[in-house]
Amino acid sequence: MAKTKVKISERHSGSEAPRGRGRPQTRSDEETRAVILDAARHEFASAGYAATSIESVARSAGVSTKTLYRLIPNKAALFEATITDRLDRFVSQVRLRACDGDDIEGALREALIACGELILDEEVIALQRTILGESKTFPEMAQTFYQKAIRRTESTLANWLKTQADRGLIAVGEADLAAGMLLGMLAFQPQRAALFGRAAVPGRKELERRAGACAALFVKGCSVTI
Template sequence: MRAGCALMLMTNNTEVALREISPELNDKALKVLRAATGIFLTHGFSAATTDMIQQAAGVSKATVYAHFANKEALFVAAIEAQCEKFEASVRAIRFEPGNIAKVLRELGHAYLNIVLSETALAFMRVIIAEASRFPQLGSTFYQAGPKAILSVVSEQLAHAVEAGEIDVQATGIETAAMLFFSLLRGEGQLICLMHPESRVSPVQIDHWVETAVHTFLRAFGSETSGGRVLHVASLD
């Protein structure tokens, strides 16, 4: 009964979804999960204590252990829920159709804003830190994050190829998409992961996006796309 409860929580992701199914029943379990997520994200697995979680949840310790087998299970549940939320936010990225420069700019901007948010950074830090102890969580996150956004971008790049806007023959679409995100994340993520107290300004994000799009289109743009000065015939 206890295990089943926890499993249900893991498959349904957000509070909203669960509230609709069982209006007030799993209220406590949800409070615990939500509190646990916060504590784990700010302290990591080892430094987080079940007392912190219990206190943050406003719940007795017995209740915590009535819904989750132990600290590890609670951690896994919290991280997996966060992965689903993360993937959802990535897949919710919308952009108006247009030329590839515009699409990449919109996509890049949205993605960078997600990925450089305090929550996402704390999340990534914990995943990276605990990847050895919880290997499946690393994979789960990779699927939910990079893999998810990559499929979206790959699709857009495919359209651009058909439209003759870009030429990715040298690398293939998937690789090109990955390169775009490497350009996009590159400096920002490195800095933010290692300097948790530093805040990133919207201007800085704009600049990173512009640089990434511009560079990407210089490398892969056919002709007119992103300020390519040198017009090389596409048969090189």
């Protein structure tokens, strides 16, 4: 009997902790948070803000509610994090696509494609439907989306335009105004059609075509050479 106790004690006193009934943690907190945010984006877009719970997101992400609460304190913070995380990646992408030469039209086309991939994403549009339907009950959700998504997207493109103007590649008087006009020209029509269920979001080729047309129109204008 004593010998058996020694063996059990030795097995539990080593450098490795005993494995519990759940799966061992193999991801870092940063990786786990990314998985949670991806699951939350899908839950908010498909079920709506009111019907989405911390429990449903944790279940979808394959983590415990304890882990989720440790990384993100509540549902409002989770909703905001899904938006800011997506925007952080978008901002990094646009910065990497700054114009390195004199092909400002091509660089603008690439920047607009990056914007379009965010604005015309199916889950982002589904999220906007949710916000429109629940904004009276949860006004803070609409405010968060407006400030963290809409305004930040416009500001990111405006900063990009200003940078190119400072380098003497384009002449832009009001970068914020120009950015809003460009994004409206690029995305308003297909976004509205998708939002009201009249058409699917445009595919990559259509987005590239629209971005190219917008960039050419912005850089060259509509003047006719006689």
